[in-house]
Amino acid sequence: MKTTSKNLRADERREVTVETVVELAGEQNPSEITTAAIAKRMGVTQGALFRHFPNKEAILSSVMEWVSKRLLARIDKAINKNSSPLAALEAMFMAHVDFVCKHPGVPRMLFGELQGAKDSAPKRMVQLMIEGYSFKLKALLEEGVANGELNPELDTQSAALLFIGTVQGLVMQSLLAGDVKKMRKDAPGVFAIYQRGIRG
Amino acid sequence: MKTTSKNLRADERREVTVETVVELAGEQNPSEITTAAIAKRMGVTQGALFRHFPNKEAILSSVMEWVSKRLLARIDKAINKNSSPLAALEAMFMAHVDFVCKHPGVPRMLFGELQGAKDSAPKRMVQLMIEGYSFKLKALLEEGVANGELNPELDTQSAALLFIGTVQGLVMQSLLAGDVKKMRKDAPGVFAIYQRGIRG
DNA sequence: TAGAAAAGATAGTAATCAATTACTATCTTA
DNA sequence: TAAGATAGTAATTGATTACTATCTTTTCTA
Numbered sequence: 266m267k268t269t270s271k272n273l274r275a276d277e278r279r280e281v282t283v284e285t286v287v288e289l290a291g292e293q294n295p296s297e298i299t300t301a302a303i304a305k306r307m308g309v310t311q312g313a314l315f316r317h318f319p320n321k322e323a324i325l326s327s328v329m330e331w332v333s334k335r336l337l338a339r340i341d342k343a344i345n346k347n348s349s350p351l352a353a354l355e356a357m358f359m360a361h362v363d364f365v366c367k368h369p370g371v372p373r374m375l376f377g378e379l380q381g382a383k384d385s386a387p388k389r390m391v392q393l394m395i396e397g398y399s400f401k402l403k404a405l406l407e408e409g410v411a412n413g414e415l416n417p418e419l420d421t422q423s424a425a426l427l428f429i430g431t432v433q434g435l436v437m438q439s440l441l442a443g444d445v446k447k448m449r450k451d452a453p454g455v456f457a458i459y460q461r462g463i464r465g
Numbered sequence: 466m467k468t469t470s471k472n473l474r475a476d477e478r479r480e481v482t483v484e485t486v487v488e489l490a491g492e493q494n495p496s497e498i499t500t501a502a503i504a505k506r507m508g509v510t511q512g513a514l515f516r517h518f519p520n521k522e523a524i525l526s527s528v529m530e531w532v533s534k535r536l537l538a539r540i541d542k543a544i545n546k547n548s549s550p551l552a553a554l555e556a557m558f559m560a561h562v563d564f565v566c567k568h569p570g571v572p573r574m575l576f577g578e579l580q581g582a583k584d585s586a587p588k589r590m591v592q593l594m595i596e597g598y599s600f601k602l603k604a605l606l607e608e609g610v611a612n613g614e615l616n617p618e619l620d621t622q623s624a625a626l627l628f629i630g631t632v633q634g635l636v637m638q639s640l641l642a643g644d645v646k647k648m649r650k651d652a653p654g655v656f657a658i659y660q661r662g663i664r665g
Numbered sequence: 666t667a668g669a670a671a672a673g674a675t676a677g678t679a680a681t682c683a684a685t686t687a688c689t690a691t692c693t694t695a
Numbered sequence: 696t697a698a699g700a701t702a703g704t705a706a707t708t709g710a711t712t713a714c715t716a717t718c719t720t721t722t723c724t725a
Contacts, residue, residue, distance in 0.1 A: 272691055272702045294580045296496045300683060313703050315684065373580050379640040380494045380573050392641060416661075423654035426638050430655070433637055434630015440579040441592060454623035455630070461616075462662030472672045472721055500713065512715075513673050521713065 279317050281307060282324060283331045290370025291445075295377045300324075322385055329378065329390035332371050337397055339364055344401065350409035351464070354428075355456060357405070361432055362452045369445045372436045399425055406463070416465045424463050431459055479517050481507060482524060483531045490570025491645075495577045500524075522586060529578065529590035532571050537597055539564055544601065550609035551664070554628075555656060557605070561632055562652045569645045572636045599625055606663070616665045624663050631659055 273281065285306050289298050300321055304311040318324045343360035347353040365372055378388045402425045409415035435455060439448045473481065485506050489498050500521055504511040518524045543560035547553040565572055575595075578588045602625045609615035635655060639648045 274692095275701075278702080293582045294496070294577070296494070296577075299681085301681090309702095310704050311683085312685075312705080316702065321683065376576060376637065376640075377494070377496075377580075379637065380577075382493045395641060420654045420658070423651065423658055426634050426651060427631060427655050427658050429637065430630050430632075430634015431627060432630075433633040434626050437576065437579065437629065437633055438626050440576075441595060451623065451626060454620045455627050458620070458623055458627050458659075458662040460662075462658040462660075474722095475671080478672080499711085501711090509672095510674055511713090512675080512677095515714065516672065 275317055278313075279327065282314065282317065283328050286324060286328045287331070287368055287370050287374075290374050291368065292370070295370060295374045322387060325374075325378070325385075325387040326390055328374065329387045329394070332368075332375075333390060333394035333397070336361070336364055336371075337394065337401075340398065340401060344405065349414065350405045350412055351414045351460070354402075354405050354409070355460070357402070358428070358432070358456050358459075359452060362435065362448055365432070365436060366445055366449050369439070372433070373440075376433075395429075398429070402428055409463075410465075413465055415463050419463055427459065427462070431455055475517055479527065482514065482517065483528050486524060486528045487531070487568055487570050487574075490574050491568065492570070495570060495574045525574075525578070525585075525587040526590055528574065529587045529594070532568075532574075533590060533594035533597070536561070536564055536571075537594065537601075540598065540601060544605065549614065550605050550612055551614045551660070554602075554605050554609070555660070557602070558628070558632070558656050558659075559652060562635060562648055565632070565636060566645055566649050569639070572633070576633075595629075598629070602628055609663075610665075613665055615663050619663055627659065627662070631655055 282303065285303055286298065289295075289302060289306060300314050301311045303324070304314055314324070318327070339360045340357050343356035344353045347356050375391050375394075378385070378391045381388055403421055406415065406419065406421040406424050410417060410419050410421065435448045435451055438451065439445050482503065485503055486498060489495075489502060489506060500514055501511045503524070504514055514524070518527070539560045540557055543556035544553045547556050575591050578585070578591045581588055603621055606615065606619065606621040606624050610617060610619050610621065635648045635651055638651065639645050
């Protein structure tokens, strides 16, 4: 029984830890999240964390893995629901925005990890995720070009970069306003301009 | 004489401090820049910093002020050189990218400050700067719409957001590649798509 | 050029951090 | 149900942080 047991199993505890970090990252600067803060939110002592993770970096690595898995799965689902590449692109965009709205700490953590000079395990995880993301994105863009939906002379490399940057811009704007939901509201208008830029 | 003097005057020392922080931010995670690291780079002891700044936050505030002044001045110069709004937008974009290339730590610091939950003095400074930036941007966009250069039905709010996001996307890409100069190379292609999205 | 004022050095402080320790509570299963 | 395995606690560690008190050197000025 989950509800009656005081102690969680190791894998459950790891899962809870990861979710707690994602939650905290939505409320404060991710780089200032301490192991003590994580433990407190979980209702557990600080030292207990190190029964399940060798060190703090391993926690962050697990978080990045969690994010990567969930985001890419969402993206895939959005893509597969649409036959047209352009429609799929829009669905992918909205799925991404929706994901970030639900987990506002995620883009902050990603950006934070990328800023670290040394290439840590979590940083490599982020790079890997963006690689996978870009791959799907470029495939859609090239499909659209071949399809005729997109500008035949489209620079797909730049278009992919702009796509990701667009989401990043929405995130930054929501940070400025201190309002996460703003993103969902602004997304359609911004994507409309992007779409106009790549359409055939 | 500057060269012969061992001690700098207070205002000079403050200036050097700010420039050192900007420099360090280009090399490492801004949130991990310690007062000891700043002092070491300046060839001065850590305690000496507190002769010129009441605390660390004041240093960061000064840095943000420095950034704000320099960036907005550059933007203004770029705008004033061009009569056409669309040409001015492009010049503004390139000036911004150029500035970030010269000071790669700047966007990292901005983003980092915005992430802090509490609204500190440096955070307010950043918000003020982006406000000024957006103001100039929207003026140009509206001018372009009135002019006929831009899409008459353009959503200028979204267009402004996308403009800033585009720069942000370039920054992120350069972080991923670990190569700042990549940004300058990618900028024209990305702006071309943006331009296509807003043009009349 | 004396000496006051400014700038910097030296040597600390208290607080906070991730990590580790010795120990206890709880669960599982043979 | 006894015994081993697993999960968590409480206290402490050394390192690092921003910041400060006191002393020394440099620079400016009257």
